[in-house]
Amino acid sequence: MDMNNPLNITKKPKLTKKGQETRSRIIVAAAELMYEQGVARTTIEDVQHKAKISSSQMYHYFKEKKELILEVISYQTSKVIENHRRYLSDLDSFEALYAWRDFIVDIQIKRNCEGGCPLGSLASELVETNTEAHQEIMSSFFEWEDSIRKGLRYMLNRGELNSNADPDKLALALLAALQGGLLLTQVRRDPKPIIIALDTMIEHINSFKKI
Amino acid sequence: MDMNNPLNITKKPKLTKKGQETRSRIIVAAAELMYEQGVARTTIEDVQHKAKISSSQMYHYFKEKKELILEVISYQTSKVIENHRRYLSDLDSFEALYAWRDFIVDIQIKRNCEGGCPLGSLASELVETNTEAHQEIMSSFFEWEDSIRKGLRYMLNRGELNSNADPDKLALALLAALQGGLLLTQVRRDPKPIIIALDTMIEHINSFKKI
DNA sequence: TTTTTTTTGGAATGTATACTCCGAAATTCG
């Protein structure tokens, strides 16, 4: 994530600094609300109230709700990718893999297992009804999967895994376990599913450990 | 307070056979629409049109939309549990495990990887905003997990797995892989994620195979 | 400073949607 432009604002070059701040505030407020209560249940009025803006501001910065949704997807993608990249770009050992696991689990515990995955919940709600959102979300997941794959390839190249390990398959299986584990943890309000889902996959990866 | 009805239990009008049919038709129509486009985006009018009923019928059989949602959850739960029970109640071999896998994958292929899991999508949309629905969905997932666990225990008792296999953990990990795999398959419109997620978990279970 | 552009406040509008109401047709029951 570009820290000089954390909300990925590139569309409207005629925004002043103040305008950019307002726009960012809207996106952050919308992202939080949509994460907590879903996209459909988040009204423009909700966002206005949370971001402390009027409706003229809302429609000054975004053409329509759909456009705001796309920005929220982009914002959540950046956050997730950046947070995970810290762990995945340096997967040099099984300890590092477990550190990644701990990072994910700790987030869930901190938020009382509420909310699930910021991208997974957007995916589930938007994939079938919003074509543009679907495309964005699909790209986000490909990017996420790719960063996991690269981490595993790095472990392989470091000699931590033997040649039977297939980083392509393992990355996809890990991401699936992560998504399913987060959903079940959210439903049960219990960290156990995400812990067991990830641990089981890591244990499986361990079977490819070079001795 | 009405002393003939101190607990304020509203008496349900008796349903004739015709009434039951109409009620069922409403639930099925609602379930399909909510599966295709989500709960929030499915209007009562949509359901009325699909079930070919008037609004007086809608509110004759259901007090409010929330009540209909609960019936939809119950309906989808029954369908999923029954369909999977066919495979899980007789898990006597790895072939049977792969038959279950094929059953799940074939459904996705047939529907062009659209829709995801009927319970998973309801879960993601309702868990944070509808307490009663949340409870029902949690029960559904526990029941589903339990039936997977029983299947694995059966394999264990049959002597297919060694004593290192933990059916509790494996069942939860399998369900997580299933849910995550279905979500990714839905997002990518590609059966690959669900295939790899399940195959990887089954391969892991295979490491507990009794020789 | 003057002019132009951007940002903001807030009322107004139109439509979508959950839910109600009344009476009539159909069905069940005694």
Add this chain to the structure above:
DNA sequence: CGAATTTCGGAGTATACATTCCAAAAAAAA
């Protein structure tokens, strides 16, 4: 059969929600 109950048609209501509009304040540009 006749009375009671259930089922149904469809117009009507109230409100929530996305979006628009006008004009003024604030900021930037000239």
